[in-house]
Amino acid sequence: MLNRRIFLRSSAALTALASHSSLAAWFPTTFANSTYHPLHAFIVDRNIVSSAAFAIAAQRVGTTLQVMDGDPGGIWMHEIEPYLKKHPAAIAGYTGGPTLFCLEFLARDYGLHLVYRIAHSQRKDGSFEHAFSGPLFSEQLPLKQRSEKLAATIDNSWCEHAVALAISCPTDVAMTETVEPPTLCDAAEPASPVTYSWLLAPNMTVPKTRG
Amino acid sequence: MPNPPPGLSDREFSNALSQLGEIVGSEWVFSSDEDVALYRDAYSPLWGEAEERVAAAAVAPDSVEEVQAIVKLANEYQLPLYPISTGRNLTYGGSAPAYSGSVVLDLKRMNRILNVSERDKTCLVEPGVSYFDLYRYLRQNSLRLWIDTADPGWGGLIGNSLDRGGGYTASEYRDHFDAHCGMEVVLANGDIVRTGMGANPKSRTWQLFKYGMGPWIDGIFSQSNYGIVTKMGFWLMEEPETTLLVNVTVPGREDVIPLIDTLTSLMYANIIPSQVNVASPIMNGSPDPELVRLRTSDASEQDWMRYAEGRGQPFWSAPFCFYGPRDIVAAQWEHTKDRLASIPGVQFSETGSYTFPLSDEEVEAVGAKNRLGIPSLNLFGSRNSPDAQPSEGHLDFSPIIAPRGEELLEIASVTAKVHAEFDMIPPFVSGSMFHPRGMTVFEPIPTYRNAVDNRRSRELFERLVISCAERGWTEYRVHPHFQHLTMETYNFGNGSLQRLHETLKDAIDPRGIISAGRYDIWPKHLREEDA
Numbered sequence: 103m104l105n106r107r108i109f110l111r112s113s114a115a116l117t118a119l120a121s122h123s124s125l126a127a128w129f130p131t132t133f134a135n136s137t138y139h140p141l142h143a144f145i146v147d148r149n150i151v152s153s154a155a156f157a158i159a160a161q162r163v164g165t166t167l168q169v170m171d172g173d174p175g176g177i178w179m180h181e182i183e184p185y186l187k188k189h190p191a192a193i194a195g196y197t198g199g200p201t202l203f204c205l206e207f208l209a210r211d212y213g214l215h216l217v218y219r220i221a222h223s224q225r226k227d228g229s230f231e232h233a234f235s236g237p238l239f240s241e242q243l244p245l246k247q248r249s250e251k252l253a254a255t256i257d258n259s260w261c262e263h264a265v266a267l268a269i270s271c272p273t274d275v276a277m278t279e280t281v282e283p284p285t286l287c288d289a290a291e292p293a294s295p296v297t298y299s300w301l302l303a304p305n306m307t308v309p310k311t312r313g
Numbered sequence: 314m315p316n317p318p319p320g321l322s323d324r325e326f327s328n329a330l331s332q333l334g335e336i337v338g339s340e341w342v343f344s345s346d347e348d349v350a351l352y353r354d355a356y357s358p359l360w361g362e363a364e365e366r367v368a369a370a371a372v373a374p375d376s377v378e379e380v381q382a383i384v385k386l387a388n389e390y391q392l393p394l395y396p397i398s399t400g401r402n403l404t405y406g407g408s409a410p411a412y413s414g415s416v417v418l419d420l421k422r423m424n425r426i427l428n429v430s431e432r433d434k435t436c437l438v439e440p441g442v443s444y445f446d447l448y449r450y451l452r453q454n455s456l457r458l459w460i461d462t463a464d465p466g467w468g469g470l471i472g473n474s475l476d477r478g479g480g481y482t483a484s485e486y487r488d489h490f491d492a493h494c495g496m497e498v499v500l501a502n503g504d505i506v507r508t509g510m511g512a513n514p515k516s517r518t519w520q521l522f523k524y525g526m527g528p529w530i531d532g533i534f535s536q537s538n539y540g541i542v543t544k545m546g547f548w549l550m551e552e553p554e555t556t557l558l559v560n561v562t563v564p565g566r567e568d569v570i571p572l573i574d575t576l577t578s579l580m581y582a583n584i585i586p587s588q589v590n591v592a593s594p595i596m597n598g599s600p601d602p603e604l605v606r607l608r609t610s611d612a613s614e615q616d617w618m619r620y621a622e623g624r625g626q627p628f629w630s631a632p633f634c635f636y637g638p639r640d641i642v643a644a645q646w647e648h649t650k651d652r653l654a655s656i657p658g659v660q661f662s663e664t665g666s667y668t669f670p671l672s673d674e675e676v677e678a679v680g681a682k683n684r685l686g687i688p689s690l691n692l693f694g695s696r697n698s699p700d701a702q703p704s705e706g707h708l709d710f711s712p713i714i715a716p717r718g719e720e721l722l723e724i725a726s727v728t729a730k731v732h733a734e735f736d737m738i739p740p741f742v743s744g745s746m747f748h749p750r751g752m753t754v755f756e757p758i759p760t761y762r763n764a765v766d767n768r769r770s771r772e773l774f775e776r777l778v779i780s781c782a783e784r785g786w787t788e789y790r791v792h793p794h795f796q797h798l799t800m801e802t803y804n805f806g807n808g809s810l811q812r813l814h815e816t817l818k819d820a821i822d823p824r825g826i827i828s829a830g831r832y833d834i835w836p837k838h839l840r841e842e843d844a
Contacts, residue, residue, distance in 0.1 A: 171677065172691070173690050174690050175688060175689035175690040175691065179445040179448065180449065183445065201690075210351055311373050311422065312421050312424060312441065
């Protein structure tokens with residue numbers, strides 16, 4: 103349910119997004135009649151490129167930050183699962199593909215599903231390419247569903263925009279029929295492994311299988 | 314909505330689902346396309362193809378009584394059930410049924426830790442208890458006990474042990490089926506059986522003495538479909554005072570022969586308590602054309618040594634660890650070094666030393682968590698490497714060999730040549746002592762989301778099964794798609810073992826409702842249809 107706190111946060115985030123001309127076309131000015139779940143935490147893997155920028159961006163908007171060191175087992179076991187047992191909540195993060203795979207798989211037991219994932223691939227010249235996928239970006243919604251490379255001229259504020267998207271987008275989208283693994287970005291000669299920003303959130307159509 | 318199970322009409326299936334809802338609550342019966350998609354095998358070698366094994370529905374009971382009621386209903390309708398514990402056995406089939414169209418009996422809601430005894434060093438758990446759950450319980454209650462975890466640690470104790478998985482700590486605990494003591498099983502006729510000392514309703518030793526009296530029946534419930542295990546006891550390791558993690562390397566290819574002979578001798582004498590893994594930093598699965606050439610030809614020892622010397626790495630590396638009081642651990646390590654010193658060029662290193670208990674921060678900092686009984690998802694990290702191939706998953710080809718260096722070399726050569734037939738890179742070479750006397754060789758075979766590549770992987774897997782069986786090496790565990798082929802290699806006495814399996818199945822589950830087809834044990838009515 104949209105409460106005042108989330109609404110205000112969303113509005114601020116949307117304002118920030120709208121100010122960036124390349125991304126403004128992607129996001130509507132309002133998310134009327136949408137459902138939001140409180141974001142429990144933003145997970146960052148300190149071992150991957152740009153993680154520091156994500157961490158700063160998440161802290162700046164007041165999101166609970168959880169930092170992992172390549173292995174999501176510990177934060178799942180001690181932080182996320184105990185919380186999800188008691189409270190339906192969304193989790194977002196910036197991690198490698200295997201971590202997203204693991205958390206997506208585990209979180210299904212608590213009725214969470216993938217809302218979106220964005221693959222980020224760093225080229226050897228240091229610039230990034232971004233590819234969007236997931237049910238959030240369907241044709242039925244005012245956001246686009248396709249793999250699309252944002253212009254390489256986007257500045258490093260893409261980390262802030264990814265965080266803003268995590269806390270501002272609706273979570274009541276229908277899950278996809280199949281659980282797709284993280285797809286590799288179609289980037290030529292990536293300088294490092296592809297990374298992902300993503301959001302998992304409860305959806306009433308996804309059964310919870312743990313009591 | 315998915316199709317009904319084979320043999321049931323839409324109406325019968327609908328009625329059955331409705332009655333399942335009356336047993337468990339309708340919110341715990343899953344029958345929409347979206348629900349059922351969650352039970353697909355994420356690593357299926359048949360993804361998206363007609364032969365992919367998929368569930369017709371799923372039901373999640375919360376108690377043994379609900380399981381009994383479901384079994385009774387299943388008998389009435391001849392509804393095929395497929396029990397899963399946590400359903401995360403990804404390289405061996407995951408949560409998808411062996412018989413397509415079965416109703417998955419999802420036991421994850423039965424996730425109670427029923428008893429932990431710090432004094433007896435035992436526990437009794439339900440099928441939905443994961444390694445994460447039990448580890449968290451031990452930490453939160455400050456119990457000085459360790460689990461022995463599978464890798465990755467997201468699976469369930471019962472599911473992993475029933476599929477005879479293994480771990481990393483001391484020998485009494487890392488063969489997970491061997492480490493169990495007592496189980497409770499719901500049979501196809503609805504009876505609840507407690508095995509071992511549990512058959513005495515007042516027993517004080519259910520988790521202490523395995524055998525009870527009369528035939529030891531527990532084994533028939535592992536890798537089978539003779540019952541639904543609803544409780545299982547395990548022995549737990551007392552937290553040691555210290556742990557010392559070490560590594561031994563040897564430079565030459567054939568040094569693996571004295572290396573493994575000495576390590577196993579020390580293991581059998583309880584000098585080395587932990588799992589030992591013998592892996593080759595040289596034969597590491599790299600696509601280097603020269604390495605592939607060496608592995609797929611009858612290269613000379615000189616050719617190999619020239620290649621290895623050029624890489625500046627030892628040919629073999631064997632990590633393991635010691636547990637116990639500091640002075641005893643030190644003595645065990647010194648003795649181990651003395652025994653291995655005769656191998657020219659052997660090198661020893663200490664890679665970690667811990668004194669227990671560890672703080673939460675210290676636990677997080679541990680690298681080799683599995684060797685300290687700490688469940689992790691580190692194994693998935695290997696998919697992050699820049700050299701990782703963009704496949705979507707893998708199967709584990711896992712034959713058992715005698716723990717001898719010459720056999721490890723031989724199987725590495727055999728399987729490398731099979732990979733070459735399919736134009737695929739031979740994987741890394743390693744042998745692990747998860748179980749007491751057999752060495753497990755793991756070779757990941759990639760799976761994809763397209764039929765062409767998956768067909769090649771399946772054909773490769775089948776050739777590996779056959780090539781290795783011809784040489785006396787058979788698998789200890791396998792994905793359901795290959796269970797028929799693999800069980801056929803266990804064909805002594807013109808298939809007498811298979812006939813025994815079927816005789817038991819017909820007696821214990823005459824309607825064939827539990828896990829039809831698991832490990833190629835089919836109920837009578839499906840054998841007759843197939844014939």
